[in-house]
Amino acid sequence: xxxxLIIFDIDGTLCHSRYIDDKCYIQAFKKGLDLxxxxxxxxxxxxxxxxxxxxxxxxxxxxNPPGKDLIEMIIDYYAEELKIQLDKDDTSFxxxxxxxxxxxxxxxxxxxxxxxxxxxxxxxxxMYKLDKIGINFPEEHIYSSNxxxxxxxxxxxxxxxxxxxxxxxxxxxxxxxxxxxxxxxKELNIDFIxxxxxxxxxxxxxxxxNVINNYDPIEKFLALI
Ligand SMILES: [Mg+2]
Numbered sequence: 001x002x003x004x005l006i007i008f009d010i011d012g013t014l015c016h017s018r019y020i021d022d023k024c025y026i027q028a029f030k031k032g033l034d035l036x037x038x039x040x041x042x043x044x045x046x047x048x049x050x051x052x053x054x055x056x057x058x059x060x061x062x063x064n065p066p067g068k069d070l071i072e073m074i075i076d077y078y079a080e081e082l083k084i085q086l087d088k089d090d091t092s093f094x095x096x097x098x099x100x101x102x103x104x105x106x107x108x109x110x111x112x113x114x115x116x117x118x119x120x121x122x123x124x125x126x127m128y129k130l131d132k133i134g135i136n137f138p139e140e141h142i143y144s145s146n147x148x149x150x151x152x153x154x155x156x157x158x159x160x161x162x163x164x165x166x167x168x169x170x171x172x173x174x175x176x177x178x179x180x181x182x183x184x185x186k187e188l189n190i191d192f193i194x195x196x197x198x199x200x201x202x203x204x205x206x207x208x209x210n211v212i213n214n215y216d217p218i219e220k221f222l223a224l225i
Contacts, residue, residue, distance in 0.1 A: 016198075033074075055071065080131075096195060114162060176195065
């Protein structure tokens with residue numbers, strides 16, 4: 001039996017919330033530490049994951065590496081802020097069309113497809129966002145930046161864990177929305193599918209061939225895997 005492992009990013013890939021996300025993240029530092037983040041060009045950080053960027057911001061601003069409690073506090077404020085903003089205006093956060101149906105399809109065909117999540121976000125906010133778009137994803141298949149600095153580590157772990165369960169994959173695919181995601185897949189020597197929800201053509205302009213705007217209809221996605 002041919003089994004495929006499909007691993008998804010969250011932000012920009014399963015849901016879209018960039019503007020509100022940044023705003024809430026920045027606000028969490030303001031609320032928790034009365035701190036204005038000077039460098040909000042996330043791509044300029046060595047690893048673009050929430051956990052790494054948070055550690056780096058606190059280290060740069062205070063001169064001390066943060067303890068677990070401090071990071072937990074920022075996560076809590078960030079999650080709280082997200083909830084406040086989304087309660088105020090739920091149009092600011094959208095599921096990428098077809099997402100729910102796609103996961104239903106994979107669950108119903110779990111002998112052929114295994115799925116996982118590798119997100120640069122925090123576990124708490126990732127769970128909240130998935131819940132918000134109506135996806136009930138098994139927590140043990142969600143890898144977040146809480147425990148890993150890079151997506152490479154998360155994906156390797158997901159592959160390893162599944163392999164140790166004696167599943168041999170004939171294909172592993174990472175689905176993401178940024179050039180960084182493409183680079184991660186390339187480095188791991190796995191396939192990549194780009195999601196260009198806003199249709200700005202950026203991924204295609206980088207020479208990436210497998211790019212779609214959303215998962216509706218699902219056949220469009222299935223044709224690429
Ligand atoms: Mg993303």
